Amino acid sequence: MPTGPTMPRDQRAAQITGATPDPESARWNYCPEGPVNLNPLFRWPLRPVAVLKWYSGAWLQITALTLCLVLAVGAYALFFPALESMQSFAPGWMFRIWLLNMVPQILVAGGLHWWLYMRKGQGMYKKFDRRDLTRDNGTFTFRNQVWDNIWWTLGSAMTVATVYQWGIYWAMANGYMPTVTWASAPVWCLVWLAFIPMWSGLHFYWVHRLEHHPKLYKHVHAVHHRNVNIGPWSGISNHWYENLFYFTTYFIHLIVPSHPLHLLFHSYFQQVSPVLSHSGFEKLKVGDADAARAGDFFHQLHHRYFECNYGTSEIPFDKWFGTYHDGSAEATTRTRAYKKQMYT
Numbered sequence: 001m002p003t004g005p006t007m008p009r010d011q012r013a014a015q016i017t018g019a020t021p022d023p024e025s026a027r028w029n030y031c032p033e034g035p036v037n038l039n040p041l042f043r044w045p046l047r048p049v050a051v052l053k054w055y056s057g058a059w060l061q062i063t064a065l066t067l068c069l070v071l072a073v074g075a076y077a078l079f080f081p082a083l084e085s086m087q088s089f090a091p092g093w094m095f096r097i098w099l100l101n102m103v104p105q106i107l108v109a110g111g112l113h114w115w116l117y118m119r120k121g122q123g124m125y126k127k128f129d130r131r132d133l134t135r136d137n138g139t140f141t142f143r144n145q146v147w148d149n150i151w152w153t154l155g156s157a158m159t160v161a162t163v164y165q166w167g168i169y170w171a172m173a174n175g176y177m178p179t180v181t182w183a184s185a186p187v188w189c190l191v192w193l194a195f196i197p198m199w200s201g202l203h204f205y206w207v208h209r210l211e212h213h214p215k216l217y218k219h220v221h222a223v224h225h226r227n228v229n230i231g232p233w234s235g236i237s238n239h240w241y242e243n244l245f246y247f248t249t250y251f252i253h254l255i256v257p258s259h260p261l262h263l264l265f266h267s268y269f270q271q272v273s274p275v276l277s278h279s280g281f282e283k284l285k286v287g288d289a290d291a292a293r294a295g296d297f298f299h300q301l302h303h304r305y306f307e308c309n310y311g312t313s314e315i316p317f318d319k320w321f322g323t324y325h326d327g328s329a330e331a332t333t334r335t336r337a338y339k340k341q342m343y344t
């Protein structure tokens, strides 16, 4: 059992007061206090200060969202091929799009994995699960969780994502879909950019919910759920069929007027942000301070208990449909009963 600063606060308090610790928090090395937060935008009566805090926390700090935005703007300014060159399928620009997917994925997932799990740069600080990643286990491809996750990410996910993007950029370059420029519609461009994470969350919930149908789960989504204890490479470690569903989120750009930067941001949000949310650590520490938000306890609970928290905390579908796990022991009991009922 952890002691000192890595020990959950209520356990430490319980040790001092002699009270019984919360059985759910005792299952973790670290877990946030109180119920897992959901976007207050959907709570009534509306609390404007809480909403403002939620969105400034996402957009004005170092988070998955801001990292993806910086990646997209940087990639667009420095490496993005000219739209006219994409009017026909040619190896030059197509290879470049593949690299624009691969390089950030390798740098972010590889970098975080190295820092958190190999170098153990912040030890167990704000690490949810006590265990280390799995080795020598036949559940995983290559009998190794990390190599399994790298293969499904760089082999399967990057391939499907790239092929979908090739099609969309080609359609954009040929005027087969509605496109906009930042000069002609700056307000629309900003609004749509800000809305992309919400669209992504909405699409993810329904695709994910479908994948938890027992039949689809067994043959498809189980590959992602091999990871009960998750790490940075687990983010989009998905079966081929899952990737075919998961990346259909990009097809919204065939309908909604977009600029290439929208798709670029969308692709990083879809591909790179899960690296952080699956990192297994709530915060990244630099020196003695929390420097960035990383892991997402809401989704960590999904990986441990499966039939809960199918969506994200951005749109509270789980709350509305009764599958919200708030991190409490009662929610665990309820989730286990629901899972049993699903599989009998």
Ligand SMILES: [Zn+2]
Pocket (backbone or CB within 6 Å): 208, 212, 221, 225, 302
């Ligand atoms: Zn799932």
Ligand SMILES: [Zn+2]
Pocket (backbone or CB within 6 Å): 224, 235, 278, 299, 303
């Ligand atoms: Zn996941």
